[in-house]
Amino acid sequence: MYECDFMMTVDSIQDQCDNFPIEDKLGMKVTSGVVTINKDPKTNRIGITIGGGPPHCPCIYITQILEYSPTALNGALESGDELLAINDERISGRDKMQVAQMIQSSADQVTLKYNKLEADIEQGKTMDILVKKIKHRIVEGISATTADYLGMSRVILVNDSLVKRLQELNNLEETYRCLVDHTECVLGAFYALTQCYKEFGDSFSEIGVREPQPRASMSLMRFGEYHRRMERQGQTLIDVLKLASKSFSTYLKIAIPDTKQTIRKCADVKFEYLSYCLKIEELDDEETSLDYPIRRILTGNYEYRLLLRCQQSARKRFIAIREDVLTKIELLESKHVHDIVDQFQLIASQIANYNNEISWMILGGDNDTNEPPLFPIEMDLKCTAFEYDSVQPEVNLDDLNNVKKYFYVVFKLTNLL
Numbered sequence: 023m024y025e026c027d028f029m030m031t032v033d034s035i036q037d038q039c040d041n042f043p044i045e046d047k048l049g050m051k052v053t054s055g056v057v058t059i060n061k062d063p064k065t066n067r068i069g070i071t072i073g074g075g076p077p078h079c080p081c082i083y084i085t086q087i088l089e090y091s092p093t094a095l096n097g098a099l100e101s102g103d104e105l106l107a108i109n110d111e112r113i114s115g116r117d118k119m120q121v122a123q124m125i126q127s128s129a130d131q132v133t134l135k136y137n138k139l140e141a142d143i144e145q146g147k148t149m150d151i152l153v154k155k156i157k158h159r160i161v162e163g164i165s166a167t168t169a170d171y172l173g174m175s176r177v178i179l180v181n182d183s184l185v186k187r188l189q190e191l192n193n194l195e196e197t198y199r200c201l202v203d204h205t206e207c208v209l210g211a212f213y214a215l216t217q218c219y220k221e222f223g224d225s226f227s228e229i230g231v232r233e234p235q236p237r238a239s240m241s242l243m244r245f246g247e248y249h250r251r252m253e254r255q256g257q258t259l260i261d262v263l264k265l266a267s268k269s270f271s272t273y274l275k276i277a278i279p280d281t282k283q284t285i286r287k288c289a290d291v292k293f294e295y296l297s298y299c300l301k302i303e304e305l306d307d308e309e310t311s312l313d314y315p316i317r318r319i320l321t322g323n324y325e326y327r328l329l330l331r332c333q334q335s336a337r338k339r340f341i342a343i344r345e346d347v348l349t350k351i352e353l354l355e356s357k358h359v360h361d362i363v364d365q366f367q368l369i370a371s372q373i374a375n376y377n378n379e380i381s382w383m384i385l386g387g388d389n390d391t392n393e394p395p396l397f398p399i400e401m402d403l404k405c406t407a408f409e410y411d412s413v414q415p416e417v418n419l420d421d422l423n424n425v426k427k428y429f430y431v432v433f434k435l436t437n438l439l
Contacts, residue, residue: 045080046321048328051140054106057098058133062091068125068132069093072105074323075117078315081105082113082121083139083327087334089341099136101334102327107135139327146298146332154297159289184344187351188285191278194358198274205267209260216256223249248383255379262372266365273358281354284347291340298333302326 059068069091075082081104087094105113108124109132116124125132162185223246230242305326309316318325 044321046318046324048145048324050142050145050324050328052104053138053140054136055098055138056133056135057096058131059092059096059098060131061128063130066126067091070099072118072121074319075121076115079319079323081322082116082118083323083330085330099134100139101330102139102141104137104139104322104327105134106137109133110135139324139331141328141331143332143335146328147294151294151297151301151332154300155290155293158293158296158300162289162293184285184288184347188282191282191285191351195274195278195282198270198278201270202267202274205263205270209263209267212256212260212263216253216260219249219253219256223247223253251383252380255376259372259376262368266369269361269365273354277354277357281347281350284343284350288340288343288347291336291343295333295336295340298329298336302329302333305329 061068069088070084070093071086071088072082073079073085083104084099084101086101087099093099105121107113108121109128111124113121113124225246226242226249227246230239230244230246233239233242309319
């Protein structure tokens with residue numbers, strides 16, 4: 023009789039061992055802990071979803087923690103952690119619906135005893151996950167019709183608005199590249215013009231000093247001084263154009279590339295998150311399609327729980343970097359709108375001042391006498407007009423030719439205006 027009882031006891035223990043084999047932790051460590059979480063007064067929840075439990079899985083574990091929930095704000099629990107007791111009441115042998123009811127029926131606080139899964143995220147980055155990342159990257163670049171034709175599923179977050187933003191940034195980058203190139207061309211042209219003004223100013227001042235006719239000498243001197251002032255005014259405009267070019271170059275070489283790089287990082291984290299989502303979905307389909315329990319579930323589902331932890335980590339990083347890139351884009355767009363308008367207004371204002379200054383000088387400038395405006399300059403061009411005493415050097419014929427060419431250009435410009 024005792025032998026029979028002993029054999030029945032052995033058979034019972036063997037049945038229990040067959041139902042719940044020894045845990046396969048995949049080399050991961052488990053540490054115990056206790057945490058008390060205040061429930062959300064509006065929803066009467068702590069913000070977790072749970073999985074596992076009888077009749078197949080020997081444990082209840084957390085499958086998801088909702089963002090900004092009491093559990094997420096507390097930070098003690100993570101996806102994949104095993105629940106052991108609710109308010110000092112052990113949950114061994116209870117299914118997940120019963121455990122959820124225990125949490126919901128608690129008062130304002132819930133005390134959870136748990137086993138922390140000390141998982142290494144890198145352990146979950148298998149070759150299968152890397153292949154899925156490549157797949158998501160390919161699928162996002164093709165249309166839904168093409169993806170369906172190829173049998174490639176388009177999961178959540180594929181039609182991401184950041185992809186369109188990246189294209190907009192590429193267009194904006196090309197716009198700023200044209201702005202920088204055009205500004206550099208204008209800078210070069212104005213610099214050449216100011217150098218021409220300077221040379222004319224020096225030449226006319228030299229001629230004016232040597233001119234024996236007082237009125238002509240004064241007009242030529244004044245004419246030369248005006249060209250020097252035009253050169254200085256042009257230099258002020260060049261300084262404004264340099265600042266504008268530097269501002270445009272900052273967008274082109276720093277701000278836009280940095281934002282694009284952040285978007286690419288965000289996309290990489292997103293593809294990783296989607297890969298874990300797809301892998302977990304495949305494991306769920308595998309579990310529900312079979313009529314018999316899978317060994318990974320019977321031994322504690324540590325592979326599945328590791329993927330849940332990796333999914334949670336990837337989701338956190340994705341949300342954080344997405345918020346960062348959206349903030350960068352918003353700041354970039356705001357600064358772009360205001361800064362480019364300010365630069366254009368400053369350039370237009372300086373060009374207007376430049377033209378007004380030149381017109382003011384051509385019309386007489388600071389001449390307070392009753393003398394006529396600077397133009398036309400009246401000179402007695404007799405044969406003796408440029409014959410100087412031996413004390414003074416003779417005028418270079420090249421200077422005279424330059425004067426003739428200059429007056430011809432002024433005449434043509436006057437007709438055009």
